[in-house]
Amino acid sequence: MVPRLSLSNQRKIQKERRKGKGRNETARSLHVSVNTVTKYTNTLIVDERPGWMNRKGQSQLYTGKTLKKVQIEIKNKTYSSAIQLKKALKLPGSDRSFQRFLKANKIGLHKHRRVPPFQPHHIQNRYNFAKETISKGFLPELCLFDDEKTVRGRGPDKYYRSLREENTPQPESKSRAHPITVGIWGCVGVGFKSKLFVTDGTIDGATYTDAVINGLSKAKMDPPLDTRVLLSDNAGWHKKRDEMPRIERAKIKQKFLPPLSSDLNPIEHVWALLSSKLYENCAIYDTVDSLRKAVIKAWNSIPQESIDNLVLSYGDRLLECYSREGKMTKYWKDRAG
Template sequence: MDTTPEEAAQVVALLQQGLSQRAVAAQLHLSQSAVSRVYRRFQETGAFNRRPRTGRHRCTSERDDRFIVSTSLRNRHLTGVDVQQELRRVRQVAVSEWTVRRRLKEANLTPKRPASGPKLTAGHRQARLQFAREHLDWSIAQWRSVLFTDECRVCLHGSDRRGRVYRRPGERFAQCCFAETVAYGGGSCMMWAGISLEGKTALVFVPGGGRGGGLTADRYITDILLGHVVPYAEFVGEDFVLMHDNARCHTARVSRQFLREKELRTMDWPALSPDLNPIEHLWDELKRRVRARNPVPASVDELKTALLEEWDGIPQETVKKLIRSMRNRLQAVIRARGGNTKY
């Protein structure tokens, strides 16, 4: 029976106090042979750790190990089998995929679920980088006049894929460990909202925003711009700036013409940049609040009611923290040279 260094230290201490090996073994729930072996090892080495063992001979050399690690670092999406085959092709070394995984683990390379984000072209990266540099030195007073807006679709039986299940080997497809899905999420609704340092707008449900529907330019003007953005701009004053992304209903000719007529300034927002919009994190907070309700919504109407109640319940301090993180978001884009960030 192997003992830990702590157990070995207890064995030696008790024996030096005059206890017999049989008494020490009974007190520490060890065998008498284990106690004898620990004490003999202590007398020979003066240490509580086990002697180093030779172990099984490694089937890869140091050069093979470096090749395995460098191959994985050059392409992080390669599997253990891919690296194994590359090692066999280049260095004519045949090892198991488990050996490859152990060598990668020794280099602190373990498989994880990759972070995801929009596919960015060189033009997208350049635009994001330019936007970050231009707005990096903006003060809180300047961000105070910006209304961050966005649309979001919520499914009745949606999943954020964060759920886990505890199971034994061979129970992957057991019914108690199975996560059932519903076609098209069981129904959905699309909503729009805006946030700023001063407050947040009402949550607006887009008519026909469920399956097969969407937000058109006409609906965007009548239901959102006229009903919510224009009054909010009058509340903020002449420094008001509207932030909306490059969705078709936002960039349509009639939408741009309406904004010019109302003299509403818009922020030149880089495409494919959800990580720069703080309201995206508020959508996640809203969805978590709805999923945590007991009982959970059972119909689309109940889902809308829950969304409205939870939206009103989000404190303004949460919104302020998200908007105050704009400088950190911009710095992250600059460090990533316009690429995707953790936000």
């Protein structure tokens, strides 16, 4: 049975609950049971002064002014969670009550997210990588950047084009589900563009290793391959234990960018150039052979001067990442089009 508490203890329970504390937390702080807190949370407490009731419902914890503050803060900044937003506004109450408040007002933070949900360790890894690379000194002319992607028979895909030009017709939004797809791999550097590797299936560890060895070991480049460094992202198939010795035996020096660092990889912009040429005039490819030929043609049509400019921007990317202490750079927005 729930014990009967004095008016002062009942007020203490309701005072703690109005602050937004949960039932368990309130019970621990006041040394009472959870059932007692549940009973007296919404109990009307009549004070000595007649007609005055010391009751404040949970719905009054966040008012209309709070809602306006939340809307303004979301509009000006980007938040990945309700807890992060609540801390930024220094609001009272529990995290759960604030989440209910956002749900009741139909506010979804994921709709306003412009960048990936970075965690502190991701930011620190990016900052350390940029700091170490800049301190040791590097030459973008000796860097090679590779990546792979899936190309669909009808755009748009993730990096299909930059729609900054006016009056540019946009492909249908439903085309992402087009069944005709191919996987491609490419590598770029200053004065170098590898042959495009195209496969009908998905690119796994063995396929990726074959593409790297065939695309780089026999390629002619100046400076030569043994003086260059291949920079790849952190995809799982890039680090297969069974396949990495093959890359080492081919005398290819490989280094990995930190996680969530697509803005540091210039080849992402090369994919955007390829897709803009591939889906020009809303082109549609209904067979694998036609898509394969079109992808190779679009890759070969990318001027080497444009690739050189993108690769040489690697230094600016690192400097901006270092100056922003590992946070997302402007190259992410430019890359996404």
